[in-house]
Amino acid sequence: MRRTFYTLDVFTDVALAGNPLAVVLDCDGLDAARMQAIAREFNLSETVFVLAPRNPVNTARLRIFTPVRELPFAGHPTVGAAILLAHLRAPELLVREDLRIVVEEGVGEIVCIARHRRGQAMAAYFALPRLPRPDGDAPPDESIAEALGLDVAEIGAGAHRPAIYDAGAPYLFVPVADLAAIARARPDLRRWGADDEPAAYLYTDEVANAGANWHARMFAAGLGVPEDPATGSAAAAFAGVLMEFERPGDGEHMVVIEQGVEMGRPSTISLGIEVEHGALRAATIGGAAVIVSHGAVEL
Numbered sequence: 001m002r003r004t005f006y007t008l009d010v011f012t013d014v015a016l017a018g019n020p021l022a023v024v025l026d027c028d029g030l031d032a033a034r035m036q037a038i039a040r041e042f043n044l045s046e047t048v049f050v051l052a053p054r055n056p057v058n059t060a061r062l063r064i065f066t067p068v069r070e071l072p073f074a075g076h077p078t079v080g081a082a083i084l085l086a087h088l089r090a091p092e093l094l095v096r097e098d099l100r101i102v103v104e105e106g107v108g109e110i111v112c113i114a115r116h117r118r119g120q121a122m123a124a125y126f127a128l129p130r131l132p133r134p135d136g137d138a139p140p141d142e143s144i145a146e147a148l149g150l151d152v153a154e155i156g157a158g159a160h161r162p163a164i165y166d167a168g169a170p171y172l173f174v175p176v177a178d179l180a181a182i183a184r185a186r187p188d189l190r191r192w193g194a195d196d197e198p199a200a201y202l203y204t205d206e207v208a209n210a211g212a213n214w215h216a217r218m219f220a221a222g223l224g225v226p227e228d229p230a231t232g233s234a235a236a237a238f239a240g241v242l243m244e245f246e247r248p249g250d251g252e253h254m255v256v257i258e259q260g261v262e263m264g265r266p267s268t269i270s271l272g273i274e275v276e277h278g279a280l281r282a283a284t285i286g287g288a289a290v291i292v293s294h295g296a297v298e299l
Contacts, residue, residue: 002299003025003027004294004295005024005294005296006084006291006293007021007292007293008020008021008080008289008290008291009292010076010287010288011076011267011289012287012288013120015290015292018076018289019229019231019260020292021045021076021081022047023048023081023084024038024048024050035047036068038065038297038299039066045076046064046066046077047064048081049064049065054104057102060085062077066224071169073105073110073130073167074168074233075231075232076230078105078110078112079112079125079232080289082124083123083124084291086101086116086122087114087122091116094115095116095118098114099113099114100112100113105129107130107168110126110127112126121288122290124286124289125270125272126286128282131167131240131282132238134240135164135170137164138162138172138173139172141155141156144172147188147200148174149184149187150176154176154181155175155177156175156177157205158175160245163240164198165241167233167236167237167240168233169199169237170199171198171199171200172192172198172199172200174200174201176202179204179208182203182204182215185219187219192220192221193225194221194222197222199223199234200219200220201217201234202218207258208258209258212256212257212258213255214257214258215257215259215261217262218234230268232287239271239273239280240280243273248273249275251274253272257271268287268288269287270287272286
């Protein structure tokens with residue numbers, strides 16, 4: 001059977017940057033093994049398969065696969081799929097007003113808002129289906145540094161220390177001294193993300209581009225992703241890191257994260273957080289995307 005697919009570059013407003021994504025439409029009847037094989041064929045960090053929603057009031061059900069396994073939640077597939085579905089179903093309405101897209105993923109229902117202002121790239125943001133929470137203790141700095149090919153003195157920055165947080169997927173958050181150190185990271189590709197262990201997310205407050213607040217790299221060779229150009233699920237969990245180490249005041253805050261610079265795939269992720277009485281009350285992940293190609297796969 002022939003099924004239509006699209007590829008998009010997500011967390012960017014120009015093609016050939018950001019994080020590439022494949023979205024395969026009308027996938028009812030495909031089993032998990034077939035989806036996994038197709039994702040391996042695309043060989044992108046994630047491929048999304050769109051199915052009819054279980055709850056008919058929702059827009060679609062999404063299944064998300066890396067080249068080696070299925071994920072219950074991921075950020076750039078959620079943003080990219082929401083943008084594509086809004087564009088395909090109501091392109092003229094999307095130019096006039098924001099559209100609400102509700103997708104079902106392994107973590108539950110996710111409410112997305114898609115928009116397309118004239119003269120601008122399409123964009124979307126979604127409310128986190130699960131607020132970040134700590135997920136165990138981080139390894140010692142010495143073992144982290146060895147696994148990342150860094151000096152132990154380069155681990156940590158200011159009040160920030162390594163920590164594990166999960167907002168649908170676990171990440172080991174590793175603060176790094178500066179841009180030079182983060183660029184030198186050469187991770188042990190055998191470990192990160194394998195066997196339900198967290199992937200490694202390195203970050204520093206020294207940035208490459210004006211307008212960004214944080215600079216990041218993410219490694220998950222255990223998921224078939226040696227390095228990811230933009231990781232929305234990690235940005236979601238990063239809200240927990242910010243609450244622990246930055247302690248933002250009550251109110252709404254917007255944090256801009258740049259990623260993919262070292263890969264030549266610069267990406268921009270917007271993390272919105274709402275703090276009330278010193279606690280994280282809500283968070284959003286957003287960004288732009290552009291359609292790069294479309295075609296059909298013979299299944």
